[in-house]
């Protein structure tokens with residue numbers, strides 16, 4: 001089963017409903033966590049730390065996942081569907097910058 005942004009958001013919503021329901025609407029908390037993770041990402045990018053042998057700890061792969069996690073958490077606090085928003089924003093940019101490729105032209109296995 002492929003992992004979509006929508007599925008990640010749904011998973012995180014369910015996970016927090018079960019474990020920390022009191023934090024589900026705490027946008028400020030997740031925004032600050034996002035900034036922390038962006039800082040960690042900056043450090044591993046500067047150090048050029050890539051994942052090897054499936055060891056994700058302290059790598060660019062780990063910190064990018066953390067950043068995505070908190071972007072999704074912030075979206076969830078507003079009940080924002082990031083897949084819909086991303087499609088809308090890319091269509092806006094396509095027209096604005098004169099690109100020809102539409103996001104719906106891309107197949108999952110491309």
Ligand SMILES: [Mg+2]
Pocket residue numbers: 037040062063066
């Ligand atoms: Mg991290």
